Amino acid sequence: MGESPFAMTYGTEAVIPLEVGIPGIRTQGVENGTNDVLLARDLDLLEERKERATIQLAAYQQQLARAYNKRVNPREFQVGDLVLRKVIGNKKDPKKGKLGPNWEGPYGITSILGNGAYRLEDNDTEAFKTAWDMACLYESGVLLVPFSYSFMIQSTIFTGPCQSGFVFQVDGILMPPDGPDLWPDSNSKNQWLIFYRINEISLQGGGLIDRRGKKWWDLPCNPHKGANRTTLSGPCDSPIVSDDCVSIGSGYYDVDIRNLTCGSGHGISIGSLGNHNTRACVSNVMVRDTVIKQSDNGVRIKTWQGGHGAVSGIMFSNVHMENVRNPIMIDQFYCLSKDCSNQTTAVFVSDIIYTNIKGTYDIRAPPMRFACSDSVPSTNITLSDIELLSTIGEMVLDPFCWNAHVPVWHSLFST
Incomplete structure (x- = not known):
């Protein structure tokens, strides 16, 4: 007594444990000989059962959809409506995994193809x-x-x-x-x-x-x-609320802009530069073969007082103006408020060429305005073949020039 299979020694009676099985409900009616046959039959019916389950699920979803659709007024999508597009499994973002959305968009409808089909943007x-x-x-x-x-x-x-x-x-x-x-x-x-x-x-x-x-x-x-x-x-x-057609900020060089047509706005601007007493540099910029229409400004260079750096090697060539308020402008006193204080430093502006600038200007402002710094004036400005006519043919305004050094000024007409 008290012996176990793990305490067997020579001459000791062995105790052999017995395995007792009690048939359950699922196995009580199954004989070992027929078990393989039943398993094979279940495998044959597996696809049929899956199909029947899919049909039942689809029928349930249709019933659910009908129940909810009774509460919604039917409406067909129209061109311009925003819709979401379902994403199929092979197009999902792999980075988001199973938690990724099943839709993408929104997309605008561009045309109606019929039968519930739409062409999306x-x-x-x-x-x-x-x-x-x-x-x-x-x-x-x-x-x-x-x-x-x-x-x-x-x-x-x-x-x-x-x-x-x-x-x-x-x-x-x-x-x-x-x-x-x-x-x-x-x-x-x-x-x-x-x-x-x-x-x-x-x-x-x-x-x-x-x-x-x-x-x-x-x-x-x-x-x-x-x-x-x-x-x-x-x-x-209104042109008042529009902005620059092209704006070139600090750090740009070797820029070639051509074959543009700019509508109402602030024209083509270099700047503003030197805001908050910062350093700004722009060099080797060419603007050519361009039309500017109904704009507040044409070609403009604008810098804040107090900045430092340089703007050089700028050429405006073959530019046509149509009713532009300020066709040609250098403004070294640029300010967005009325209380900007005078400062002794400025971004240095030099080697600026204007050639073959023609068209009409709005007589509310001079056709050319050079408002340059008292302490750092603009130098080496070249004007060639400038022909700017007032839109009404009267009240001719002379160009405004302050502290701008213009060594070359020929073939200039502003009548």
Whole structure:
């Protein structure tokens, strides 16, 4: 007594444990000989059972949809509506895994195909970023927007560095989402296409960069509150609220701008430079073969008092003005308020060439305005073949010139 299989010695009686099995409900009616047959039959019926379960699930979902749809008024989508597009499994973002959304968008409907099918606005952002990254790897790489094709790109940063000689060839059409409602909340609405850390890039071609601004201009400028909490809104269609057609900031050099048409706004500006007493440098900029229409300014260089640095090697050539208020301007007293104090330092402006600048100007301001610093005047300004006529043919204004050194001034007409 008291012995166990683990305490066996010679001459000791062994105790052999027994396994006792009690048939359960699932195995009570099954004989060992027929078990394999039953398993094989279940495998044969497996697909049929899965199909029957799928049909039952679909029927349940239809019943559920009908129950909820009774509470909703039917409405067909229209062109311009925003919709979400379902993402199938093989197109999900692998970085987000199972927690990634099953939809993407919103997308705008561009046309109705019928039978519940719609054509959605394409989003070519990721494809363009991939093409950009590939083209950046090669010297004299080209990113081509082909002729007769349109591409929608969301707010995007094209980041360098790239190999030298990079060309962004726009022969087709580039456009952003159509209006502020189509811009994803995660994207900046202040900027559209940003080029960062890029040297020696050429943006060229005979295509179109369509900013699709109508829905932006239709927004009210300022929803001022009126009496009894009413809202007084006005359309943003005035040149006063628009900004520079092209703005060149500090750090830019070897820039070639050509074949542009600028509408109402502030024209083509270098600056503002030297704000908050900072250093600013811009050099070797050419603006040529350009038309500026119905604008507050034409070609302008603007700097703040108190800054330092230099603007040099700037040429404005073959520019046509149509009813521009300030066709030619250098302003070294740039200020956004009326109480900017005078300071003794300024960004040095020199070697500026204006040649073949023609057209008409708004007589509310002189056709040329050179307001240069008392302590750091602008030097070596060349004016050649300037012909600016007033829009009404009377009340001719002389150019305004303060502390600007103009050694070459010929073939100048402002009548």
